[in-house]
Amino acid sequence: MKKIVPLSVIFVLCTLVLPAQESNQEVSLSFNGFVKNDAFFDTRQNVTAREGHFLLWPKPESPDVNQQDLNAGGNFNILAIQSRISGSISGPKALGAKTSGKIEGDFFAQASDNINLFRLRHAFVQLSWENTQLLAGQYWNPMFVTSCFPGTVSFNTGVPIQPFARNPQIRLTQHMGDMKVMAAILSQRDYSSRMDDIVSSRFLRNSGTPDVHLQVHYDKSRFNAGIGMAYKTIVPRLVTEQGVKTNASVGGLSAIGFAKLTFKPLTIKLEAISGQNATDVLQISGFAVESIQPSTDKRSYLPLRNLSMWTDIHTNGGPLQFGIFAGYTKNRGTNRDILDDPDLIFGFGNNIASLYRISPRVLYKAGKVKFGLEGEYTSAEFGSGYNEKAIPVNTHTVGNTRVLLSTYYHF
Numbered sequence: 001m002k003k004i005v006p007l008s009v010i011f012v013l014c015t016l017v018l019p020a021q022e023s024n025q026e027v028s029l030s031f032n033g034f035v036k037n038d039a040f041f042d043t044r045q046n047v048t049a050r051e052g053h054f055l056l057w058p059k060p061e062s063p064d065v066n067q068q069d070l071n072a073g074g075n076f077n078i079l080a081i082q083s084r085i086s087g088s089i090s091g092p093k094a095l096g097a098k099t100s101g102k103i104e105g106d107f108f109a110q111a112s113d114n115i116n117l118f119r120l121r122h123a124f125v126q127l128s129w130e131n132t133q134l135l136a137g138q139y140w141n142p143m144f145v146t147s148c149f150p151g152t153v154s155f156n157t158g159v160p161i162q163p164f165a166r167n168p169q170i171r172l173t174q175h176m177g178d179m180k181v182m183a184a185i186l187s188q189r190d191y192s193s194r195m196d197d198i199v200s201s202r203f204l205r206n207s208g209t210p211d212v213h214l215q216v217h218y219d220k221s222r223f224n225a226g227i228g229m230a231y232k233t234i235v236p237r238l239v240t241e242q243g244v245k246t247n248a249s250v251g252g253l254s255a256i257g258f259a260k261l262t263f264k265p266l267t268i269k270l271e272a273i274s275g276q277n278a279t280d281v282l283q284i285s286g287f288a289v290e291s292i293q294p295s296t297d298k299r300s301y302l303p304l305r306n307l308s309m310w311t312d313i314h315t316n317g318g319p320l321q322f323g324i325f326a327g328y329t330k331n332r333g334t335n336r337d338i339l340d341d342p343d344l345i346f347g348f349g350n351n352i353a354s355l356y357r358i359s360p361r362v363l364y365k366a367g368k369v370k371f372g373l374e375g376e377y378t379s380a381e382f383g384s385g386y387n388e389k390a391i392p393v394n395t396h397t398v399g400n401t402r403v404l405l406s407t408y409y410h411f
Contacts (some may be wrong), residue, residue, distance in 0.1 A: 026092045033085040033104075034410045038155075039078045044400040045071040047349075052077045052116050056282075057355055058400035061380040071398075081107045081116060082155050097127035097134075108155075110190055119190075121166060122185060133173040141165035141191070142184055142213040143281050147224055149258045150271050150312040153361050153372035153406050160280060160349060161308045161327035162355060163256070163273060163281035165191035167211070178220045182228075193234045194279040195346045203234035204280075207249055211280075215256075225259040235276070236287070236346070240297035241391040250287045250301035252277030262316070269312040275315045277303035284331055284355065286347015288338040288390045289401035303348055304390055305332040319366065325359040326386050333391035345390050353381040353392040372406040 038053065047056045052075055059071040086104035093099065104122040109115045124137025140146055143163035150158040157164055163243065171184035187210060188201035197204065197294040215228030233251045240246050258271040285304045292299050309328030332351050338344070349355075361374035379399040383392020 001103075002028045003224075011381060028090050030088050031085060031185075032088070032411060034083065034407075034408050035080065035345045036084070037080045037084045037407045038082065038147075038404060039406075040076070040402055040404040042075040042400055042402045044398065045073060045075060050112055051079065052079060052081050052350060053081060053155065054107075054159075054375070055154060055378070055400075055402060056160060057349065057352065057378055057380045058398045060351070060380075060398060061396060071282070080333065083107055084121070086122070095127065097129045097208070099127060101125045101137075107398045131241075133175075133176040135169070135171040135173075135231070136315070138166055138168045138189065139171070141167050141169075141186065141281055142171070142182065142215055143213065143230060143256060143273070143278075145215075145226065145228075145256070145258055145271070147217070147219070148258045148271060150269070150310065150327075151314055151323055152312075152325050152359055152376075153363070153374035153404055154359065154376055154402070158310055158312075158325055158327055158357070158359075159282045160284050160355065161273075161310050161329045162271070162284060163275070163278065165281045167191065170295075173254055179217055180219070182215045183271075184213040184215070185337065187211070188280055191280050193232075193277070194348055195236050203236060205383070206235040206238060207233040207246075209233050219345070222262040223260070224262075225257075228255065230254045232280075234287075236301065237299075240299075242295070242297045244296045244298065246298050248299055248301065250277060250303055252285075252287075254278050254281075264316065266313060266315050271310055273306075273308040275308070278306065282348065283308070283345075284329055284349040284352055285343070286350050288334055288344065289344035290336065290338050292332075292339065302334040302336060302338060304334060304345075304350055306330065307332055314361075319364055321363040321365075323361045323363070325357070325361075326340045328356040329355070330354045331391055333387070333389035337388040338390055341387055345386060350390065351392050353382055353383050353395050355380045368410045370408040370410070372404070372408070374402075374404045374406075376402040376404065378402075 044058045062070040067174045077165050083395045084106040089101040091099045109117045124139050127134045167186040169186040175183045188204050193203040211232035212294045213230045217226035231253050233249045235249045254275045256273050278285045278288050285306045287301045287303050290300045290302045308329040312325045314323030357378045359376040364371045381397045384394040
């Protein structure tokens, strides 16, 4: 409760200040958001976040002493933690630019042990000139393209096929007719790189360099498309097991290409992603040790690579909307041989050789109330070992079906 009280005071003060701001006609503050309740049932135990709410993939087979699969049982829950409130701010010009800002949060928290607590989603200030925009603060990672992302009912939005993260950043966007160029530098906060069971921004911070992004978008009438690249470097360790200083790093070059076609009856979205060490955007990847100096335990690393593709199609118009998401991701391992030791492979879901998902949905809107029903089938191919390039081998496939019923109230 002590963490919630200051936030409550802030919102009360904002409400009291709002009439004065509106009368001044220089600064305005408005609130919006939604209440969302999710009820879901799974046919299998899964790897998830927040008590099953954020579904990643089904757990592999785990036989007991009688060779019965411990993960074969179903699961059920109801949660309202995705409910959200957003404050939008607009004010007088500065440096010849329109000024605006946003602060947004939900009750998803940062981990399952503090679920239900309020957390920061977005917090940024934006300066907008005629053809140039400067954004500084926490916002979507550019790999999550806000003009082209899956419209699933599930909050996972296609993860681990679709990149997903929000980052502190400085982003500059230049509009040139139907095209725009975006460049950004990012740090990490809630979505960070991984080593063993450690998820921390320190791996990027210790590299001394930001996560760098560049994208080009084309937007003309009913057609929107773009390409982009991102590069980051992380330093897994500052000292070896022998007590020797080290700054060995591992890089990661990722790329995306996307397109959205909007017709009167329906919208079609497509995206392809090539990722390297992209665990911070919840991609199946990571890094592995290529070599070790026995006397010092100094190591060299190689990034694990993945390739993902997805499409999302939905109808337009009317209170009733139908849609379907389908996607596939493949673990491509390293581009050179690594050491033959599975304990020297680090990352996120790197025991998965491939994964696909199909999610049909139906949405019904009645004023500010919306109902969503979605079926989500996820199939993952797990390996019991790795080859010389860290690709899982001796695989078996398991699947999970989730049925999700959501109720929204927008305000």
